[in-house]
Amino acid sequence: MGKIVKVAVREYVETARTKAFLIGVLMTPALIAVIVYVTGRYAGKPSGPQPAKHVVVADLSNDLSSEIKEAFRDYNASRSQRPIRLRELRPGGDANESYIKAQKQSVRDGGLDVLIVLDANVVEGAGKIHIYTRSARAGDVETLSALENLLNRAVANRRLKARGISPQLVAELRRRARVEHVSLAQGSQERRVDQGGRIIAMMVPFLFMFLMFMGVFGMGQHLLTSITEEKSSRVIEVLLSALSPFELMAGKIVGLGGIGLTVIGLWGVMAAAAARWRGVDITMAGEIAPYFAVYYVLGFLLFCSLLAGVGSVCTTPKEAQSLLLPVNLLAVLPMASWYHLVRNPNGLLAVVLSYIPPMTPMVMILRVGADGGVHPLEIAASIVLLAASVVGAMWAAAKVFRVGILMYGKRPGLGEMLRWVRQK
Amino acid sequence: MVSVSLQDVSKSFGEVHAVDHLSARVPAGCIYGFLGPNGAGKTTTLRMIMDIIRPDAGRIEVLGQSSTSLPKARIGYMPEERGLYRKMRVAKALAYFGAIKGVSSGELTERVPRWLSRMGLTEWASRKVEELSRGMHQKLQFAVTVINDPDLLILDEPFSGLDPVNLDLLKEIVVQVRGEGKTVIFSTHVMHEAENLCDFILLIDKGRTVVDGTLDEIRARYHTRAAMVEFEGDPELVESLPAVRALTRQGRSWQIDLADGTDHQDLLRQLVGRVSVQGFEVKVPTLHEIFVHLVKGSDGQDR
Numbered sequence: 190m191g192k193i194v195k196v197a198v199r200e201y202v203e204t205a206r207t208k209a210f211l212i213g214v215l216m217t218p219a220l221i222a223v224i225v226y227v228t229g230r231y232a233g234k235p236s237g238p239q240p241a242k243h244v245v246v247a248d249l250s251n252d253l254s255s256e257i258k259e260a261f262r263d264y265n266a267s268r269s270q271r272p273i274r275l276r277e278l279r280p281g282g283d284a285n286e287s288y289i290k291a292q293k294q295s296v297r298d299g300g301l302d303v304l305i306v307l308d309a310n311v312v313e314g315a316g317k318i319h320i321y322t323r324s325a326r327a328g329d330v331e332t333l334s335a336l337e338n339l340l341n342r343a344v345a346n347r348r349l350k351a352r353g354i355s356p357q358l359v360a361e362l363r364r365r366a367r368v369e370h371v372s373l374a375q376g377s378q379e380r381r382v383d384q385g386g387r388i389i390a391m392m393v394p395f396l397f398m399f400l401m402f403m404g405v406f407g408m409g410q411h412l413l414t415s416i417t418e419e420k421s422s423r424v425i426e427v428l429l430s431a432l433s434p435f436e437l438m439a440g441k442i443v444g445l446g447g448i449g450l451t452v453i454g455l456w457g458v459m460a461a462a463a464a465r466w467r468g469v470d471i472t473m474a475g476e477i478a479p480y481f482a483v484y485y486v487l488g489f490l491l492f493c494s495l496l497a498g499v500g501s502v503c504t505t506p507k508e509a510q511s512l513l514l515p516v517n518l519l520a521v522l523p524m525a526s527w528y529h530l531v532r533n534p535n536g537l538l539a540v541v542l543s544y545i546p547p548m549t550p551m552v553m554i555l556r557v558g559a560d561g562g563v564h565p566l567e568i569a570a571s572i573v574l575l576a577a578s579v580v581g582a583m584w585a586a587a588k589v590f591r592v593g594i595l596m597y598g599k600r601p602g603l604g605e606m607l608r609w610v611r612q613k
Numbered sequence: 614m615v616s617v618s619l620q621d622v623s624k625s626f627g628e629v630h631a632v633d634h635l636s637a638r639v640p641a642g643c644i645y646g647f648l649g650p651n652g653a654g655k656t657t658t659l660r661m662i663m664d665i666i667r668p669d670a671g672r673i674e675v676l677g678q679s680s681t682s683l684p685k686a687r688i689g690y691m692p693e694e695r696g697l698y699r700k701m702r703v704a705k706a707l708a709y710f711g712a713i714k715g716v717s718s719g720e721l722t723e724r725v726p727r728w729l730s731r732m733g734l735t736e737w738a739s740r741k742v743e744e745l746s747r748g749m750h751q752k753l754q755f756a757v758t759v760i761n762d763p764d765l766l767i768l769d770e771p772f773s774g775l776d777p778v779n780l781d782l783l784k785e786i787v788v789q790v791r792g793e794g795k796t797v798i799f800s801t802h803v804m805h806e807a808e809n810l811c812d813f814i815l816l817i818d819k820g821r822t823v824v825d826g827t828l829d830e831i832r833a834r835y836h837t838r839a840a841m842v843e844f845e846g847d848p849e850l851v852e853s854l855p856a857v858r859a860l861t862r863q864g865r866s867w868q869i870d871l872a873d874g875t876d877h878q879d880l881l882r883q884l885v886g887r888v889s890v891q892g893f894e895v896k897v898p899t900l901h902e903i904f905v906h907l908v909k910g911s912d913g914q915d916r
Contacts, residue, residue: 192713192715193714195709195712197711199709203700203701217655361659402722419696422696422697422698422700423692423694423695423697424696424697426665426690426692426694426696427690427691427692427696427697427710427754427757428713429665430663430665430685430688430689430690430692431664431686431714431715432713433712506780549634595660595665595666599676607869
């Protein structure tokens with residue numbers, strides 16, 4: 190036991206000194222802070238005046254001229270930064286095939302930004318609004334959706350007028366009532382939840398899962414590097430003359446687990462400080478933290494046992510990575526489907542993934558964060574299953590580690606490794 | 614008392630029989646040379662003694678215990694492939710290895726500077742291991758091996774790559790360790806190192822014992838019937854003597870192989886009066902000669 194502690198302490202101290210570690214601890218939150226700050230600052234604001242977009246409308250219905258002009262006028266009055274100029278409006282009779290063809294050519298040449306053709310029966314029937322542009326680019330999305338709205342309003346207004354209803358009256362009647370969402374916390378506390386609060390409620394479980402992912406996988410990288418380095422620098426044989434393979438493996442895992450907890454602790458403190466500063470409610474985070482600790486420790490032990498087993502037969506981290514691809518894919522699955530999981534925390538997918546050990550910690554922390562009502566029995570069952578798989582993985586990994594750590598040259602196949610596990 | 618005993622130990626890697634029914638007894642308090650050509654199974658045997666790899670068959674006992682419950686704190690092992698943590702400071706690395714070998718931190722504060730000074734590495738104590746030269750690295754590795762003051766030292770090719778000064782330093786320490794009643798096992802393929810140092814020798818080839826015993830026993834067993842003679846006179850006259858089978862010039866002296874049924878005394882009697890004898894030496898075979906003779910012999914049988 191004492192030796193495991195000594196190995197762990199060395200692993201902790203030496204890892205904490207590496208540049209990769211310092212960058213990971215400090216740069217990751219700094220990067221996230223910058224992204225959050227920049228997007229928060231500029232989200233919803235136009236990024237300065239844009240050059241005017243030029244539009245030609247061919248109105249084959251021959252019925253919308255005044256509405257279209259009005260809609261363009263309204264739009265440009267309220268958004269002077271992103272003007273859309275109506276270069277020409279051709280009513281039906283004057284917009285023949287050759288005219289439209291010429292305008293299309295003009296769009297192709299770049300002389301015109303957008304050509305719009307309104308079908309003849311667009312007001313009464315199922316006619317379409319055709320929009321022609323040179324290509325579909327991200328920068329055009331805003332202009333195009335503005336144009337779509339603007340033309341649709343023109344069509345709708347025309348329909349209203351045809352029935353003798355004033356468009357202004359309809360707009361007045363469709364005015365939305367304001368909504369206030371209040372969350373009832375313990376005691377008599379009431380707290381207003383704004384739009385941002387709902388997004389945070391959705392993001393916090395994700396952030397916890399992300400921390401879990403980084404904590405387990407980031408540290409896994411350190412473990413792989415550490416093992417393969419000891420192997421390629423041949424220090425391993427000296428170590429094994431003093432330690433049993435199990436002591437060495439356990440010491441490493443414990444030391445790096447400590448590093449992981451330190452990193453996550455630091456990030457958690459930074460996040461909590463940032464949340465307090467911005468006045469964000471984080472009581473939920475406090476409730477999840479104990480679950481996080483349990484799932485993290487078990488998940489870390491499981492993943493690191495696998496890594497130690499696989500890492501011991503490889504001489505470079507790169508080689509180990511390719512062997513670990515299936516395991517890595519398993520861990521990425523919850524990350525990829527987090528949005529679905531967070532909205533259906535008790536759905537079939539969420540429940541099934543909860544009981545596949547490498548994914549259990551990530552999925553469970555997401556579910557606990559997304560829904561306070563996950564059954565305690567389910568939590569207990571997932572922890573028991575995870576703990577059992579940790580014991581199994583450590584036992585198998587120790588056997589593979591024992592043989593693999595001194596093998597150089599040809600890497601053994603999976604079958605060979607399974608044979609080592611079955612030995613004695 | 615027996616320090617290490619191997620009983621009928623075998624180990625194969627795939628098709629290769631690295632160690633093949635090997636038995637040996639290492640008496641306590643001696644320097645035991647483990648000799649053999651490259652690939653003879655020396656390193657595999659030492660690793661099995663250290664329980665780093667396990668034998669397929671046979672029994673190994675170390676310091677009176679089965680090797681699976683090896684008293685690692687009482688052993689110092691220097692592997693053939695040297696390796697230390699490259700990024701650690703020299704003194705820290707030495708202290709760390711001492712600690713995991715069970716040396717108390719109080720002891721280490723005294724032992725680490727003592728060994729660094731003995732190895733001439735005091736000035737390098739706070740440098741990183743990767744800054745050391747090859748020879749210094751090797752000395753640090755040796756210090757790591759002996760930092761726990763082991764009762765049994767196992768050194769795999771300890772003298773390769775050392776300059777003469779450092780070579781003498783390590784040999785001096787090895788001899789001193791034996792003087793303290795401890796046991797040293799070392800492997801080498803350089804015969805004169807073994808000849809100078811060893812009390813006992815085990816010569817193996819292809820995982821099997823070729824010969825073992827004390828140096829004198831082995832020499833007596835492979836005693837060549839020859840003498841080295843320095844004389845003034847007619848070589849042809851000497852060659853015609855009844856005790857002489859063959860005569861070959863070796864520098865200033867001649868090697869005389871004895872004819873069957875004669876001994877060195879007969880030769881000396883026949884020489885005296887016929888030539889002027891300047892020097893006469895009963896030729897003792899070197900380990901090198903025995904080694905080459907035996908290993909080549911077994912090669913001849915196998916191939």
